[in-house]
Amino acid sequence: MATNSNKEEPRFDPNFTQNVINAMGPKTSPRMREVMTSLIQHLHDFAREIELTVDEWAEGVALMNWAGQMSNDRRNEGQLVTDVVGLESLVDEITYKKASEATDYATQSAILGPFFRHDHPTREKGSTITFNTPEDAQVVYMYGVVTDAKTKKPLAGATIDVWQASTNGLYEQQDEKQVDHNLRGKFVTDENGEYAWYCIRPTPYPIPFDGPAGKLLQVLDRHPYRPAHIHLIVMLDGYKPITTQIFDKDSKYLDDDSVFAVKDSLVVEFTERKGDSEAKYELKYDISLAPNNDTVAEGTLLAGSGAISNP
Amino acid sequence: MATNSNKEEPRFDPNFTQNVINAMGPKTSPRMREVMTSLIQHLHDFAREIELTVDEWAEGVALMNWAGQMSNDRRNEGQLVTDVVGLESLVDEITYKKASEATDYATQSAILGPFFRHDHPTREKGSTITFNTPEDAQVVYMYGVVTDAKTKKPLAGATIDVWQASTNGLYEQQDEKQVDHNLRGKFVTDENGEYAWYCIRPTPYPIPFDGPAGKLLQVLDRHPYRPAHIHLIVMLDGYKPITTQIFDKDSKYLDDDSVFAVKDSLVVEFTERKGDSEAKYELKYDISLAPNNDTVAEGTLLAGSGAISNP
Known part of the structure; x- marks a missing residue:
């Protein structure tokens, strides 16, 4: 043309x-x-x-305005619109590539998603995060060690935020039937760098389909599903923080995640657990953190007003 | 990098x-x-x-959500954000290029802007659109003929929507002190294809500066001003409609319009008017319409739901 x-x-x-x-x-x-x-x-x-054309541009503007009008403290539809065209996954790849250029062994990152909360309660090593376990849920004992990516030594005192959706596809803040902070928590590694908790085996779920992101998926003839995953943020002073998701090797949608977050290195295998009446499966997942030698760049493109971050 | x-x-x-x-x-x-x-x-x-980076992307998402949250029936901030990066002017150029490819002589178009109303009252040829004329305003008698771009024959019955801001930079819907429909109206060409009205000589004004478009202009170290202009939409069955703006040759900001809408062919000269106590200046502006041979394409990218056009 x-x-x-x-x-x-x-x-x-x-x-x-x-x-x-x-x-x-x-x-x-x-x-x-x-x-x-x-x-x-x-x-x-x-x-x-x-x-x-002008008419097509006007449709795009209306979609953008609609996303803003639908967003609030519990929902970020603007983010979701960029997620379904792969932009969050791409900037995630770029950011961690830039941050990790000095070291090659840090655990790969994946997108944060819109369901993180900043106020996770700190829980004991070995305790559970599932308080409203549905009948169709399978409990998992997840454990591992956090190490220094360079020296391979275990790191005590690292914090791990974990959050996941229930088997109905809803995070606790979306679901009146789950107690506050169900399926989320913050853990701290012990003197051996070890962490452990009980959670549930994740299941696939659709991203919200009633807004512009859903509309976009619909006209692009795409499904809204995400493969089964668990969210993690791992932090320790002096190390680069990691925001990641790990994906169940047996899940549907690994090859067609609606927000394109799957990386091969983040696909994990749940195995049968024996001798534990609390859990049917287990997952050993070790995490390596890269030392933080650089100042981390803040997003300051639009600095000079609080209005952007808190409209 | x-x-x-x-x-x-x-x-x-x-x-x-x-x-x-x-x-x-x-x-x-x-x-x-x-x-x-x-x-x-x-x-x-x-x-x-x-x-x-992820932080920079998040700033962009927040800006996009902010634009939607600020938009309503009287204000389209999403549109304004795309205007200040030239996108509306560009799609306008593209659209009219596509529409006029069969004929070379149609009047050039310019962007609609966010202050058009769909309910302009029809007014008599030769009447006025200025009902709250400020002291610093200069009244203009504007007139001309609408012709067929191919045959050059005058076109009777063409409608011309006209709207403009007052000298304080505000359109009537932004300004409580102006009566409803001040500085706007719809006129119909007579049997000779002629139209005429009294309006005011336009003055430069800033686009709204209190939202994300203003924020963007601020961090890009740009001013928000538009050169003095009058908006027009000209329509007649069987012809391609024209949405245009005409710019005062003596105005500031012709070379740095904040929304990049100025085209040389749309710059007009106001001349002194003699023997008319009602108007100090006059403007003769003829308009040619291209016959409409093609079906006009509607914006239907997101068709299938009323939610986009009316979120």
């Missing part, structure tokens, strides 16, 4: 994009200039390449 | 983007597939090119 029989004359104003880029003033931060130069170029190239 | 010393091995997963594109199912419409293939490719290329 974008071909032009007269090659002497560009089909659209050839100076337009550069004019928009050049409008940035001298006080624009170098990083913001770099980001916006690339964003404007790609957005314009996209529009010209497929000859986006 | 994105350079890689080891050219054998790509810096990021080389299959990721194609995997996301391939996730589209067979029932995706051909146009949606075309649009999303290009959008996903450009979004991912953008993220890789500038190595977008």
Whole structure:
């Protein structure tokens, strides 16, 4: 569609994009200039390449506004819209690639997702996070050791946040029938770098389908399911924090996760557990942390107002 | 930053983007597939090119949600965010290029802007649209003829919607001190294709600066001003409708319109008017309409639910 029989004359104003880029003033931060130069170029190239019409652009704007109107403290629909086109997984890959360039052995990361809470209760090593275990749930004893990616030595005092959905596909904040903080908690590694808890074997679930992200999946003829996974954040002073998800090797949707978060190295195998009346399965999962030599860059593109982070 | 010393091995997963594109199912419409293939490719290329971090992506998501939360019946902040990066002007150029490819002489279009109303009262030829004329306003007699772009013959019965801001930079729906429908109206060309009205000479004004579009302008070190302009929509059955803005040749900001809508062919000259106690200036502006041979494509990328157009 974008071909032009007269090659002497560009089909659209050839100076337009550069004019928009050049409008940035001298006080624009170098990083913001770099980001916006690339964003404007790609957005314009996209529009010209497929000859986006005013009506189609207006549909996109309406979708964007709809996402914002649907978002609140418990739901981030704007995030979900970018998730279903793979953007969160991609920036996650980029970020951890940048952060880990000095070391090669840190556990790979995966996206945070919209159901994390900042107030996980700290729980005893070996205790449970499942307080409303449904009949169709299978309890798992999960354990392992956190080590230094370079020295391989165990790391005491590392914190591990864990959270997962119940077998109905809902996280506790989405589900009135689960007690507060069901299937989530914070654990601390002992003097041997070891952690352990009881949780449930995760099951696949659909991401929310009633908003613009669901609409997008629908018109793209895609399903909303995520493969069975457990969320983890591992942190220790002096080490790069890891936000990750681990995926059940036997789950459906490993090859077509609706938010594209699966990496081979994050697929784990649950095995049968013997001699424990509390758990039918077990999962040994070791985690290595890379020493933090660099200052971690904060997101400050739009710094100068609290309005962005807390609209 | 994105350079890689080891050219054998790509810096990021080389299959990721194609995997996301391939996730589209067979029932995706051909146009949606075309649009999303290009959008996903450009979004991912953008993220890789500038190595977008998770924190920066989260700032962008928050900006997008903020735009939706600020939008309502009287304000479209999502639109404004895309306007300040030139996207509405670009899709306008693309759309009218596509629509007018059969004829070369139709009046050029410009963006609609967020202040149009669908219920303009029809007014008599030669009457006024200024009912609360401020002291610093200069009244203009604007007139001209609407013709067929091919035959050059005058077109009777064409409707012209006109709207403009007052000298304080506000459209009537933004300003309690202006009467309903001040500085807007709908006119119909007479048997000679002629139209005429009294309006005010337009003045520059800033776009709303208190939301994400304003925030973006601020961090890009750009001003929010638009050059002085009058909005017009011209329609007649059997002809392609035109949405346009005309710009005062003597206005500031012609070269740095905050939404990049100025085209040379839309810059007009107001001249002194003699022998009319009602108006100090006059503007003769003729408009040519291209016959409509094609079916106009509607925006139907997300068709199948009323939720997009009316969230």
